[in-house]
């Protein structure tokens with residue numbers, strides 16, 4: 146199982162939070178982390194996981210240990226949308242379209258979509274992100290299977306195996322018609338030199354082929370290490386005898402093989418596609434086959450799957466076709482099922498996992514170090530927003546991180562997400578995590594700006610203090626305003642405990658647990674005792690008290706940490722103490 150770290154306890158029960166790669170598809174195998182989830186609900190307190198396509202038994206067994214597992218295959222969109230509102234997780238392969246409707250229908254319950262395989266082009270990542278739903282895939286376990294299928298198609302195509310087999314089964318003995326072409330010494334262009342592409346290249350080298358590759362993101366030394374030359378797209382497609390496609394389907398790769406690019410190819414080129422049908426303009430391929438530019442094609446994937454019954458490509462004499470079998474080996478399906486099951490269970494448990502695809506990446510070491518600051522950031526956001534007078538409308542938030550670390554050495558995305566969570570969750574019905582925080586903030590017109598304050602000194606702590614300011618609002622606690630009229634709260638992590646250290650201009654010292662009462666008073670002896678005895682009379686446990694004052698005898702802000710929420714009457718009694726000029730009760 147991917148390295149994991151349970152951080153769920155530091156989040157409120159509704160919270161979940163995720164971190165991952167920013168790209169929609171895993172371009173490079175870097176270690177990524179997702180940070181996790183909350184309470185899951187289902188029959189018997191277990192979460193419910195819907196599996197909509199055949200998954201290896203090993204993965205199902207794992208899932209069943211942790212959750213109620215509903216294996217329902219061949220669901221219509223309507224059936225899927227109906228079921229999904231009762232599910233915490235969904236596991237799919239390439240055959241289930243997980244579009245916006247699915248996320249909408251889940252009404253916030255769906256926390257994670259697991260793709261038991263690599264390609265996530267069947268999942269609407271933008272919608273998943275908007276709904277704060279994590280998407281994880283299983284990027285490694287079917288690599289070899291896909292590469293082997295690519296090689297199988299390459300060799301079968303070159304020797305007309307499928308056509309000859311059909312012919313002999315039809316009672317014919319046709320030897321002259323099925324003369325093939327040799328692979329040895331021929332040039333193979335591998336487009337997309339990722340996991341599958343590089344395994345295909347390695348195997349093709351073993352068959353004596355000259356292998357070139359095009360991949361703008363692939364490191365040259367990795368190509369060199371297996372004797373493969375990295376070339377431009379134009380060189381790749383114009384010099385190849387064979388082309389093998391191993392790209393993700395994205396806006397940039399959609400219909401990359403089209404009339405224009407076919408025209409640049411060597412006459413008689415042969416093409417293998419075990420990537421995604423949409424990478425080829427299928428109408429253009431038909432034209433290229435008919436005109437002889439493309440001598441043969443071997444296709445495992447199609448723009449529409451399954452293809453229509455009389456699909457001209459499938460029926461074409463020069464096309465060898467398989468029904469998306471690249472990942473379909475016993476071994477790969479077993480591996481993929483375990484890989485995805487572990488990722489989904491981890492996500493539901495609130496652990497960190499390494500295969501998330503729709504959230505920014507935060508390395509595990511960084512997460513460990515930032516853990517108490519993550520809590521601090523959320524609580525400061527939560528405090529700051531409660532200081533806003535109702536109806537003021539929050540639109541400008543500034544977060545300052547004071548640190549003696551070099552700015553490059555401090556990853557604040559997680560902290561920003563948590564400030565946003567703290568600010569927006571109390572005033573809305575949405576839940577926020579690292580997946581959707583920026584999106585929700587933008588959608589609500591909340592502009593978050595960040596600032597680094599570089600301090601002198603040893604960079605032992607990642608952050609000395611965090612300040613959250615909300616501008617252009619009125620405060621229900623005037624003492625929380627800074628000189629420039631913004632609501633301002635500041636906090637530090639003290640011996641691992643997040644603490645509030647400043648409100649407006651007043652220094653305070655209260656650990657951020659339970660709830661906080663802030664009172665502004667004329668500084669005078671006996672105030673702490675008065676407030677404590679009112680709370681004590683009502684059995685409200687006081688965890689902390691601290692007084693911050695501008696000068697002796699002048700105004701002071703008293704911060705009182707309480708474990709329980711005091712009744713309205715108790716709060717009124719505090720407010721009625723003559724020296725208290727204003728007070729506010731804030732829930733953390």
Ligand SMILES: NC(=O)C1=CN([C@@H]2O[C@H](COP(=O)(O)OP(=O)(O)OC[C@H]3O[C@@H](n4cnc5c(N)ncnc54)[C@H](O)[C@@H]3O)[C@@H](O)[C@H]2O)C=CC1
Pocket residue numbers: 170171172173262263264265284287288291336337338339340341342359360361362363391392393394397398419420421445446469470471472473
């Ligand atoms: N037929 C099947 O059953 C299977 C199909 N696949 C598909 O194979 C493809 C490759 O999978 P993996 O190798 O695991 O993914 P990967 O992410 O490891 O590799 C994809 C590579 O494509 C490169 N790339 C992206 N855009 C490019 C562009 N415009 N031009 C050239 N290169 C570009 C990336 O840099 C990356 O190196 C995916 O489409 C995946 O869905 C994977 C497994 C099974």
Ligand SMILES: O=C(O)C(=O)COP(=O)(O)O
Pocket residue numbers: 238239240261262263264265287469470471472473
């Ligand atoms: O992993 C991939 O990208 C695949 O295409 C495999 O798809 P499948 O899980 O066999 O539907």
